[in-house]
Amino acid sequence: MTKIEINNVYKIFGSNPKSILPMVKDGASKEEILDKTGHTVGLDNVSLKIEEGETFVCMGLSGSGKSTLIRHLNRLIDPTDGEIIVEGTNVMNLNKQQLIEFRRHKMSMVFQRFGLFPHRTVMDNVGYGLEMQGVAETERKKTAMEKIEAVGLSGFENQYPAQLSGGMQQRVGLARALANDTDIMLMDEAFSALDPLIRSDMQKQLIDLQSELKKTIVFITHDLDESLRLGDHIGILNHGKLVQVGTPFDIIMNPADDYVKAFVKDVNRTKVIKAKTIMIPKENVNGIDKNNIIKVKEDQFIEEFLPQVVGTNTSCEVVDKSGNIKGYITKKELQKTLTKS
Numbered sequence: 001m002t003k004i005e006i007n008n009v010y011k012i013f014g015s016n017p018k019s020i021l022p023m024v025k026d027g028a029s030k031e032e033i034l035d036k037t038g039h040t041v042g043l044d045n046v047s048l049k050i051e052e053g054e055t056f057v058c059m060g061l062s063g064s065g066k067s068t069l070i071r072h073l074n075r076l077i078d079p080t081d082g083e084i085i086v087e088g089t090n091v092m093n094l095n096k097q098q099l100i101e102f103r104r105h106k107m108s109m110v111f112q113r114f115g116l117f118p119h120r121t122v123m124d125n126v127g128y129g130l131e132m133q134g135v136a137e138t139e140r141k142k143t144a145m146e147k148i149e150a151v152g153l154s155g156f157e158n159q160y161p162a163q164l165s166g167g168m169q170q171r172v173g174l175a176r177a178l179a180n181d182t183d184i185m186l187m188d189e190a191f192s193a194l195d196p197l198i199r200s201d202m203q204k205q206l207i208d209l210q211s212e213l214k215k216t217i218v219f220i221t222h223d224l225d226e227s228l229r230l231g232d233h234i235g236i237l238n239h240g241k242l243v244q245v246g247t248p249f250d251i252i253m254n255p256a257d258d259y260v261k262a263f264v265k266d267v268n269r270t271k272v273i274k275a276k277t278i279m280i281p282k283e284n285v286n287g288i289d290k291n292n293i294i295k296v297k298e299d300q301f302i303e304e305f306l307p308q309v310v311g312t313n314t315s316c317e318v319v320d321k322s323g324n325i326k327g328y329i330t331k332k333e334l335q336k337t338l339t340k341s
Contacts, residue, residue: 001051001052002049002050002051002052003050003051003052003053003086003087003183003184003216004049004050004073004084004085004086004184004216004218005048005049005050005084005085005086006046006047006048006049006050006069006072006082006083006084006085007047007082007083007084007085008045008046008047008081008082008083009043009045009046009047009069009072009079009081009082009083009084010024010025010041010043010044010045010046010079010080010081010082011041011042011043011065011068011072011077011079011080011240012024012033012039012040012041012042012080013039013040013041013042014037014038014039014040015038015039016039017039017080018080020033020037020039021080021081023036023037024041024044024045025045029239030044030239030240041239041240042065042068042240043065043068043069043072043079043240044065044239044240044241045082045241046065046069046082046237046240046241046242047082047242048235048242048245050216050218050233051216051232051233052183052216053214053215053216054216054217054232054233055210055217055219055230055231055232056216056217056218056219056231056232056233056234056235057218057219057220057221057226057227057230057231057233057234057235058070058218058219058220058221058234058235058237059220059221059222059223059224059226059227059234059235059236059237060222060236060237060238061222061238062222063239064237064238064239064240065237065239065240065241066220066221066222066237067188067189067220068240069220069237070186070188070218070220071188072084073086073091073107073184073186073218074091074102074103074107074109074186075091075092075094075099078092079092086102086106086107086184087106087183104129104132104133104180105133105180105182106182106183106184107182107183107184107185107186108129108176108177108178108180108182108184108185108186109177109185109186109187109188110170110173110174110176110177110185110186110187110188110190111173111188111190115173116161116169116172116173117161118160118161118162119160120160120161121157121158121159121160122148122153122156122157122158122159122160122161122164122172122175123141123144123145123148123157123158125161125172125176126144126147126148126157126172126175126176126179127140127141127143127144127176127179128176129176129177129179129180130143130144130179130180133180143179143181144157144175144179145157146179147175147176147178147179148172148175150175150178150209151171151172151174151175151178151205151209152171152205153168153171153172153175156168165198166193166194166195166198167194167195167198167201167202170190170191170193170194170202171202171205173190174190174202174205174206174209178209178213182215183215183216184215184216184217184218185215185216185217185218186217186218187217187218187219187220188220189220189221189222190202190219190220191203191221191226192221192222192223199226203226203229203230206230207229207230207299211299211321212321219231224263224264224267225267225271225272227248228248228251228252228267228272228273229271229272229301231247231248232247233245233246233247234246234247234248234251236251236256236259236260236263238259243256243257243259243260244256244257244260247277248272248273248274248277249273249277249278249337251264252264252267252269252272252273253337268303269302269337269338270301270302270303270306270338271301271302271303272301273301273302273337274298274299274300274301274302275296275297275298275299275300275301275302275305275316275318275329276298276299276318276326276327278302278329278333278334278336278337279298279316279318279326279327279328279329279333280327280328280329280330280333281326281327282325282326282327282328284327285327285328288315288317288328288330289313289315292312292313292314292315293314293315293316293317294308294309294314294315294316294317295316295317295319296316296317296318296319296329297318297319297320297321298318298319298320298326302334302337302338306334309331309334313331315328315329315330315331316328316329316330
């Protein structure tokens with residue numbers, strides 16, 4: 001089911017964006033618009049659908065429009081033209097009070113620079129959104145503690161942000177978003193300020209949490225490896241235009257243009273493609289040798305199980321978190337994934 005629908009969205013920054021809109025719609029480039037009018041094109045006719053329960057990653061270089069796009073979803077920015085529909089509601093039609101309620105109950109946001117209150121403890125930071133919703137203190141602290149435990153910060157609930165490392169502070173931000181229990185989480189370059197090892201750990205934690213919670217997550221990044229690790233679908237932006245939308249497999253194996261090809265040419269596929277991405281659904285598979293098989297989880301990356309099957313005829317039985325069989329991976333699927341240029 002479609003959770004978020006973005007239809008023909010344009011965003012032009014400047015003193016009179018509406019007057020510039022016809023030029024953009026007629027095909028004038030971002031550079032031409034800036035040179036002739038002094039206006040900046042942030043988004044150029046962007047349309048996409050984000051499904052319920054998926055992690056959708058928007059990526060691109062600096063200035064591509066990815067952060068501009070995510071800020072339209074909760075109306076931190078209003079489009080010059082187009083519509084944003086969330087669960088069938090056009091958010092542009094919400095009045096001030098409706099928008100406040102929408103932000104409190106429908107969407108939470110995790111920022112790149114943590115956005116924590118320095119004078120509040122971890123517990124109070126995590127429970128802040130619930131406090132704004134009017135949740136009683138006892139219930140608020142109970143929920144906050146559950147989320148603190150979920151992100152691995154038990155024992156730090158009475159610490160202040162300045163007493164925590166950068167990675168721990170970002171865990172607090174993630175716990176706060178989870179505590180609000182909104183259907184949709186917006187994550188704008190949420191891990192970009194972290195050291196590589198901490199960043200990798202946070203990515204893994206988000207994947208693990210998402211396998212349980214099945215939130216609708218919109219994640220912004222400029223890092224291709226991160227987008228491929230996290231995304232069920234990825235949208236790639238270039239100069240405000242959406243140039244490709246697809247699964248990680250689609251993006252790597254079938255890049256839409258030279259811009260995308262340049263991104264993916266050096267990617268280590270084993271590190272970013274998950275088992276569920278290349279598996280054949282169980283109903284479409286016949287003749288699997290059940291005596292020569294290993295079980296892998298659907299969210300495992302190829303590199304995690306490749307050593308067990310390389311050089312053998314072993315197949316993989318792909319299961320979900322509950323152990324239910326979702327599909328199979330044979331040597332054929334692995335060879336196709338790892339050898340296509």
